Amino acid sequence: MKSAIIIPVLVTAIAAGVWLAGSEHGQEPAESRPAKSGRDSERAFVLETALPETAEIVARVNEDPEAAVAWAMERDGVARDQVLSVIVVETAVREPARAVKRAEEIADPKLRGESLGFAAAQWASVDADAAFAWLARGGEDEAVRGVIERTVFPALAEVDPVRVAEWLSEGKVSPGAMDAAVAATVQRWTQRDAPAAAEWVASFADEQLLKAAVEPLVSLWARQDRAGATRWIEGLPAGVAREEACAAYVAALAVIAPEEAKEWVGKARGEGTY
Structure with a gap:
């Protein structure tokens, strides 16, 4: 029996940032994202090995999505959740709002969180306002929200990092998802407006x-x-921010300008002057 395979496979695919929807419906990853090698093969693995009747589930979804959901609901327990999760994966890019509603029917908290996060991330890419409104509605406990937010906030940051930053500043994110959301937001915002992102971080x-x-x-x-980054670091007061910035700058320079990195090593250790 392969019915249990979908849970770890879905976790792995989502955690890796793999968009499981097929290339005919999905979007190519933004230039800023790490390469998502094997995206189609990951999807094929999920959809072909998750359940013995996965091909039947996909066929039902393509023919009549609502009938496929009704068919899933006739099952019990784990089997029902697994079929629903396959339906979410198959429909999230084409109909993300409906996919979210289908994911909400999953009983298992962990799988529900993963499926909701995946569907909501697709939703964020096409209708960020709707995704934000759905998040604001709440309804899940903190553990499930954390799973959702770790997936959806990086997707929202692709679209509107400033708005995500406002949410983070207002404490609207679960503690367990905060670090990941901050890092993703800073990365996307830096690509658009590094000085503004730096001001927020400081x-x-x-x-x-x-x-x-x-x-x-x-x-x-x-x-x-590099010149802009250098000016910002040199303008920071002594303290944790400058220490962390110097250390990160040395690591970055070690790859792109090794000789200059050597000059910054002392600054990272608190030696020398700006």
């Missing part, structure tokens, strides 16, 4: 969040505009 009072944000900010900014 305002962090929480040391853990500061550390989570500074590395993606500086490493990306150094590749885009």
Whole structure:
């Protein structure tokens, strides 16, 4: 029996940022995203090995999605959840709002969170306002929300990093998802407006969040505009932010300008002057 395979496979695919929908419906990853090699093969693996009758599920979805959901609901327990999760994967790109509703029917909290996060991330790419409104509605406990948010906020940050930053600043994110959401938001925002992203990061009072944000900010900014990154670091007051920024800058320079990286090693250790 292969019925249990879908849970770890779906987890792996979502965690890796793999868009499971087929290329005919999906979107190519943005230039900023890490390469998602094997996207189609991952999807094929999920849809071909998740359940013995996966081909039948997909055929039913393509013929009549609502009838496929009704058919899934006739099952019990784990089998019902697994069939629903396959339906979510198959329909999320074409009909993300409906896919979210289908994912909400999944009883298992972990699989529901993963499926909701996946569907909501697709939704965010085509209708960020609707995705934000759905998130604001709440309805899930903190653990499930954390699973959802770790997937959906990076997708929202692709579309509107400033708005995501506002949500984060207002504490509208589960504690377990905060670091990942901050890092994703900083990365996307830096690509669009590095000085504005840097100003936001510098305002962090929480040391853990500061550390989570500074590395993606500086490493990306150094590749885009080394002079701009240098000026920002040199203007930071002594403290954690400058220490973290120097360390991240040395790591970035080690790849793109090794000789200059050596000059910054002392600054990262608190030696020398700006």
